[in-house]
Amino acid sequence: MALEHAILVSLLEKPASGYELARRFDRSIGYFWTATHQQIYRVLKRMEDDGWVDARDVPQQGRPDKKEYSVADLGRAALSSWLHDPIEPESVRHDLAVKIRGAAFDDPTALIREVERHRQAHRDRLAHYLAGQARDFTGPKAPTAGAQAPLDAERELQHAVLRGGIAYERMMIDWLDDVLATLARFGPGR
Amino acid sequence: MALEHAILVSLLEKPASGYELARRFDRSIGYFWTATHQQIYRVLKRMEDDGWVDARDVPQQGRPDKKEYSVADLGRAALSSWLHDPIEPESVRHDLAVKIRGAAFDDPTALIREVERHRQAHRDRLAHYLAGQARDFTGPKAPTAGAQAPLDAERELQHAVLRGGIAYERMMIDWLDDVLATLARFGPGR
């Protein structure tokens, strides 16, 4: 399980309330990890009980108070220990792949619209990533003085993960094009 | 949930016992869907109760008897209905991406070995896929007579899914190369 660790990383990047974390999980972090607000609140409570995070009540104007969490020493230690622990390469779950193989026992051409829909979703996400990349990762880079110029690890690694997301979406779009071409060969009649 | 549907597809391709299904889920189907034998036995029992599959006791020599399942009419109907139902584009879960972003708050270079390990796992899987492709999807294709020659939908779609797996592994290997280059830039000292 790594929801705790994903939350720790997110809180290290910037302290937040459960609600704000949930929105981050709908956005940037959600690109490689999803979680509902329910899960987040439950896990945050457990993490607070375990002393991984500190909570601080923040009164707000014009909206309900929030509890802002930040990472405590124990949380940092837990993250570090997890980082040094090897994990198994992820196992994949692709509903769409099941559908594509299943289509052989139904009408393959009926799947075309569905695959097109998914391709569009991946195109949208790709556009979103590319916009984020242009916004956050272009312009003045690290000072070009010495070869050993200090690099901002946080920023560099966020960019590396984003490049992974971009590569993934491009791969998916290409593959779905391939699938559509395969489906088209079965012709309208059948 | 689509474990039921993955099982239906697998049983349509070839009837099997729970044990055999579990092994398939470790192999070809496992490339895009994983399941333990526990899950499979439980779901199979439910599917049998619901009339989706028929069970048949098969006595064997030199090994325990097995229960061979095949898809019933109700199961075919359930699969067809699911195939016509739109599904949400999958949400991703990438432990490794969490680790990479988290490495910014620890020692980034300590992650190099882990990333290399994952890259090797993806290389192994790619080699496995390519071998499977060479074995099952080369040689005599559909008769090249007419443009409208009858295609074997099952085989064509299995191949399309396999091509997806190959594209995925290639993408991952390239991305992990990219990540390693990024990590290397932080240098041995820190």
Place this chain on the structure above:
DNA sequence: TCCTTCTATGCAACTCGTTGCATAGCAAGC
């Protein structure tokens, strides 16, 4: 004024998925 939407947190119930363990027959090697 009422209705909807947004921020913000949370409980309860349920399903899904994993882990550990148990059973049982047979084969192969030490």
Place this chain on the structure above:
DNA sequence: GCTTGCTATGCAACGAGTTGCATAGAAGGA
């Protein structure tokens, strides 16, 4: 004779994740 390993099925317990619902203040539009 004993252990190990493979086929084959299954229970029990737990942990992870989802869905539905509840509360509550404030903003904004019909």
